[in-house]
Amino acid sequence: MRTTSTLIGAAALVFAVAACGAPSEQASEASEDGQGPLRVGVSPVPHGDILAFIDENLAEEAGLELDIVEIADYNTPNAQLVDGDLDANYFQHRSFLNEWVENGPDADLEYLTDVHIERLGLYSEQVDDVADLPDGAEIAVPNDPANLNRALGILEAEGLITVDPDAGETATEKDITDNPRDLEIRPLEAAQIPRSIADTDAAIVNGNYAIEAGLADEAEVLAWEPEGDDYVEKYANGLVVLAENSDDERIQILADLLHDERVLDYIQETWQGVVLAVDADGEPVE
Known part of the structure; x- marks a missing residue:
């Protein structure tokens, strides 16, 4: 049953x-x-x-x-x-x-x-590669603390930003210390991000929401979150x-x-x- x-x-x-x-x-x-x-x-x-x-x-x-x-x-x-x-x-x-x-x-x-x-993934309907993101690109990220930190980790691993290491697992967009491409990081409620992806240059989406929205069929996955030893x-x-x-x-x-x-x-x-x-x-x- x-x-x-x-x-x-x-x-x-x-x-x-x-x-x-x-x-x-x-x-x-x-x-x-x-x-x-x-x-x-x-x-x-x-x-x-x-x-x-x-x-x-x-x-x-x-x-x-x-x-x-x-x-x-x-x-x-x-x-x-x-x-x-x-x-x-x-x-x-x-x-x-x-x-x-x-x-x-x-x-x-x-x-x-x-x-x-x-997995958290960086998705886009606008570009096919991280390198193609324009300067000043708007990137939606989850606004809850645990997943915001994970999202910033993806952007940092892709060389787009640098995050203050002292912020630890509670890092937010305010802890970004270097943003050479002047990206606009836009925290949103995680469940809302798939519906906003067409209005942004890229978005970091939680796995279950990506599944429900069919993003694997509709958007390009530019990057997955890095897998460390404690992943x-x-x-x-x-x-x-x-x-x-x-x-x-x-x-x-x-x-x-x-x-x-x-x-x-x-x-x-x-x-x-x-x-x-x-x-x-x-x-x-x-």
Whole structure:
């Protein structure tokens, strides 16, 4: 069964504390003592699509029954996991989980395994190469702190700007120390950027929004964000469970299936580099 909620854009993991309420009526639907369907909360794209592929092609053979719940925000999946409404969730990276736990309820949540990375890319409908960007070019970037820093990293890696290294992971356009081509950096809400790409010279777009907007077909990818040694650790989205349930056989089966070669191939063929699968060894699959 695939339960669907309102669709959201889901790559920029913007944090907002949400209090955990009392367990909802859905709590009775979450399995107890490792029995019944494994109820997993996901963001719809690409997380929900990946689990749907597993459900339709691999789960029955592995003896796993999945109940996939698409959730329209970033705080509900952890709250529902704590409340017992879910057996697992798959929508977040480690930094978001750590911040949620630090600022939210007392909860022992475990990040079990990496699954994929939604890459930030520099897209353009105006030029085919970074070198062709004109002086004074307007470049749209996500305005949330985590992804703004990532976006500036792309521009710096392409030699377009220099960012103050002391700004660290909270760098903004105000931390640009050198901008030889006088680029106009235009922070926008991440979800709005695909609709604005025709009005800019280039734009840096989160992977999930690029997928939803079909940018791979409509725009040229000028550059991907650089992959450092900690790329997976920083930006991979993974499977999260209550620590006490990490040995649940159904959860272990799902963790294995998420790294099955057929799933890795599905991710590669479906999203063609916009989404990178992460294999069982924690390495991105190009």
